[in-house]
Amino acid sequence: MSRPSQARPLRADAQRNRAKILAAAERVFAEGGPDASTGEVARRAGVAAGTVFRHFPTKADLLQALMKDLLEQVTADAAELATTGDPATGLFEFVDRLVRRTAANRTVVGLLAVPLSGPITSLAEVVGRLLTRAQEAGAVRPEVRRDEVMALLESTCQGALSGNWTDDLRDRTLAVVFRGLRAE
Amino acid sequence: MSRPSQARPLRADAQRNRAKILAAAERVFAEGGPDASTGEVARRAGVAAGTVFRHFPTKADLLQALMKDLLEQVTADAAELATTGDPATGLFEFVDRLVRRTAANRTVVGLLAVPLSGPITSLAEVVGRLLTRAQEAGAVRPEVRRDEVMALLESTCQGALSGNWTDDLRDRTLAVVFRGLRAE
């Protein structure tokens, strides 16, 4: 999920702490947004403040690592839908899942933020595959392009975050978007 | 645009300063987001820090006053479209304008934030009028409800903010949404 295998592998306790910190950070930032304090993360991870900074020299690094992990999970999810799912519904299924996930777990904030260009590109590629398959199956209008889908994805996730939508409102809102994508 | 006429009217210089502060705040928060400092607002308004706090006891009050003003402008714009515009295109025209405005001027962030319940309700009402007119003109599917339109509005504005869309991308993205709303 992380650790691109540096020179020496992390010591066992360090690995445990790193994982605890990331888990705590996910919860803390989900509740308090990106302005939540690293001190709170340390507290919840059951770790001293210095330990957080040993693993992530900067708060921004911590946020970035978090986002990277989340993005990779999402991308993996999309990739699976793109190979095993029904071509006609895979794209819609993916958007639906991501919006639900975003609403449940506020951390996906700033999902498409700037400094993750690598992971974002991977996601965009997988979404592109989902789109192509849907178009080949005749389920989505052919003139729709990948960047519109990404923009729509971003928009609906952001919307689901800031407004606190009911399940019903979410479904009806996505239904409008899906109708806009669908070939008649 | 503001001042619900309290007991005594503001002194002339105080009125000028209040206006300068709001104008500066709009620029500052547009550039730096809601985390920009009130000190910077004071500096740009050419006013001492204390003066800002005399007019707005709290940073939150300042933000709220700003949002209220902006919302009122937007609502007035919508209201005009709802009376003088073409019923079939008024709603689409309004969404398009608001998204453009949001992209150009980041301040509309958190447009639909919590503590503005009054002004937001007015906007929602006017949007409801635009929607009804469009539906009566046969331009929008009859089962679409006001809250979906508001949710879509919020989403696309947020999207236009965080992603930095090109004009072309914005048009294509909105086109998808509009197609989803439109009756065939």
Next chain:
DNA sequence: GGATAAGATGAGTGGCGACTCAGGTAAGCA
């Protein structure tokens, strides 16, 4: 023009949060 009080000023104050470091602890290894 002079009195009066609303308003402006700007050097504080307090608190918070990101980040540091000197010293202690225990993994990993022979």
Next chain:
DNA sequence: TGCTTACCTGAGTCGCCACTCATCTTATCC
């Protein structure tokens, strides 16, 4: 088992920022 050193600790530093207040200025009114 003992050594080495990566790692952890947590009190402390530093800077920033919202907010205050004693003092000065000036709009308003007669």
